Every structure is written in structure tokens, then in C-alpha cells.
Amino acid sequence: MSFDAPVGTESPPEAAVEPTENTPDTTESADAAPSGPTARPTPPADEVIGVRQGMFGVTGTGDTSGYGRLVQTVAMPGGTPAPYGPVFDEVIAHLRLALAKTFDEAVEKIVVFRGELTLHIRRDHLVLVAKTLRDNEALRFELCLGASGAHYPEDTGRELHALYHLNSITHNRRLRLEVSVPDSDPHLPSLYSVYPTVDWHERETYDFFGILFDGHPSLTRIAMPDDWRGHPQRKDYPLGGIPVEYKGARIPPPDERRTYS
Template sequence: MSDEGRPHDQAPAPASEASQTNTGRPHDQAPAPASEASHVPEQIGVRKGLFGARGSGDTSGYGRLVRPVLLPGSTPRPFGGYFDEVADGLGAALAESGVGFEVAVESVVVFRGEVTFGVRREFLVPVARALRDEPDLRFEMCLGVNGVHFPQDAGRELHAVYPLLSITHNRRIRLEVAVPDGDPHIPSLYDVYPTNDWHERETYDFFGIVFDGHPSLTRIEMPDDWPGHPQRKDYPLGGIPVEYKGAEIAPPDERRGYS
């Protein structure tokens, strides 16, 4: 039927029905979208202007633009796809060691077809070990650790994100641990995933997260006597004075703040 012959308020076919129509079968590997749409984002701040810059003039023409800074909120069950199987397997493994799933995992976020388990830092090592060793889970590889700095997330300013890969089951998940700026300590996963050695050193170098139990937690790219941690959003921008045929360009001594 043409567009003119169909009412404009007619609801489109559900995604699963459309998939069956176009391909003859549903996408059995795609996570179910229903739970993802039902979670409520968490607002951690407000951003003003086009880029959120403050401390200098806004030349973008969008100085009056105000928008919230949002993080994806927890997703209720069912998570969709294999995400529920991973959560159930992890819960069963933790229960055998006397730890409840809700005690160790503070949130499960399904966002853009990917799942992130928010883990309390004191349970990070047993959670990672269960994900690695349990036959139904078998996340043999940790692809490193990424630091993230959210200055607006009060009491949880520093986040460490661990992407995990199961070669056995061809699955990917993430673990995320959030700690306050005043107590940036997270247990090292070196004993569980030895390849995290240099990744933890780099995250310490650039974000200041201290990985307790690491065998040699020293800077890996910046000089040992370098002050501060350069990839934090509150780090001042520096430089080296450069001479240009008698003129000298001084380095910037302070970075604009972003809120």
C-alpha cells in the first residue's frame, strides 16, 4: 500500500516480526531491545554551551544551550540475548563461594546492544576469576583496562572499564568499577589476567587509579617525576616555550574547565 493509503499513526511492525519478514527467520544473536528501552538514564550534571567550556568566551553561538549530562541507567530483566545466561552463570558461581550476585554486582547496563556489569571493587577479583574459570562462562581474555574520568559523578569520579572476551562461546561483556577521587584504589587483576600488567600501569599513569597488588605499579609512558595524571579532565594543559626568530610563544599554563 502506498504512503497515501496508509494512516500516518499506524504503528510499524515489531522488530522481530520485521526480521522474520525480511530474512525468513529472527536474528537469534541480537539482544532483545525491550529492556534496553525501559531503563532510566542517570543524570550526573548539566552541560552549558556547545562544548561545555567555561572560563573563556564561547564563540560557537550556542552559549545559552543547556543539556543534561547522562549516564545509562540500570537495565531490568530480561537483558536479552546471551546476557541473561552470563548473569545467571555468574550468579551461580558467586553463590558457591558464599557471595550473592546483588552484593557483588551493583548494576547491569544494556546499552547499544552491549552489556556492562558494574562491580563493587572489593568483589572485582572473585567476579573476574569466576568469569574466567566457569565452563559456562569462560571469558579467557581481558583486553585491558580503560580509565574514564567523570568529574560530575560525585563519589564515583574515576571509572575502570574491563572488556572481556570469551573465545569458547564467542561472547563479549564489560566490567566496570567506579571509585571516588579521594580513594582511587582498585584491586589489580594481574593474578587473574597477567596481560593486564601494562594496561594497569598505563591507567595509573594517565588517570591516577591505584591498582593494589600490582607487582610493579610505576609510570609507563610519562617520566617518573611527572606531576599529575594527564588524561584527567581537570589536568592543566602545559607545553614548552618555542622561539620564532626572536619572538617567543609561551606555553599555555591552564586548560579550560569542562562541566
């Protein structure tokens, strides 16, 4: 919403002051990037991974709601160049020192977006990075707050994403680890051995997205029936029209129920 200035409130031409030798020049563009230790990191350029048409990306439905002609760009924040900010710079510096030559191979990109730090990790190095973040005295991310998933069908070769939210109780800091795997090979090393708290979170992510966490002690469905076909939170999962697939459902007595460990 914009408002027009009331009539008569504009400054008269003679009120403008010409800069002199003793008057600082304030004509510098307001868009000029700040410099020095207080400079903010440059916003990352968006990484466009697809275009969605319609409200929910569904076509061929005879949509008459008025939203069928919407065109939305699906974009992810791109890598952020250093500096990342005082606290984030310190975390990255300690992690780079701890991993030594492995850092550039393990960390695919670093993203600072909306005041949060995300490290995109290549899956073969996920366990090593997690152990380093947990055990290094300068980092001490002792707690994993949970694991979740995301599905981007148009992000070719990296359709499935797994995200881990880490918390440092010692230093009162948080960061996010993100790992992407292709739909054709949805295997990812489990972080259960590093953070046992992800036990049920990884099961839920497997149940709803189909990511296979290798090394998990009991990777089973926890919401859908064992014989359920598909993973309901994937973007290619049908919207409605799903036949009822609860076959011969019964609740077994406690001594006959399936174990989760």
C-alpha cells in the same frame, strides 16, 4: 530531513476498511512492548550525572566561537531490568549460580546498552568476579582485552571509572566489567593476578587517570615522566598552558634503565 507527500497520492476516504469479525484489528499502538521469548529488553533509563555548558565545558574564556551557549546533559545508561536477551540471560544466570549469595552484593547493576553487556562491580568483589568469569566452565572468559579509565568529575563519590573488556574464546562472547571509585580514595584491586595481560593497561590507566591498582607488581608511569604532576586524561586537567616539566632529561644506557618487572 522530512519530505512532503506528493499531491494526489493520499488514499481516498472510501479506501479505508472498517474492521469486521473476520478482519484483524490492527489499531493496536505500535509502541506496545512485545511479549514472549523474543521480547527485547526495556531500554535503561538514563542516569543524569551533570550538565555541561559550552563546547568543552570551559567557562570564563571569552568564547566567541558560537558554542559557548550550548547546554549538554551528561548521562549514563541506568540499570536494565531482566530479561536481557537470550545470550546475556544465560551469562547472568551462570554467574549468579556460581557466586550464589555473593552476586547481589558484588554486582551493583547490569546494563545492556547498544547490544553490549556491562556488569558494574563493587571494587571489593572485583577479583572474585573476574576469577569466576574466567574459571567457571559455563562462562570461560579466558581473555581480558584491556583496561581503560574514565573520569566524571560531577559523578560525586564515583568520579573515576575503570573498565575491563573480557572475551570468551570458548563461547565466543564478550562483556565489560566497570568499577567506580571516589576521587578521594582512588584505590582498586589489580586484576594482574587473574589476567596478566592487563599489566601495561593498568599502568597506562594509572598514568593518565590516577587510579591506584593495589597489588600490581610495578605500578609506574609509562608515558609521562616520573616527576610529572597530574594525570592528563582527567577532565579537570588544564587545557593548555602546561609548563614544560622535563627536568634534566637524558636517555640512560640499556644496563642502567629502569626495570618494569
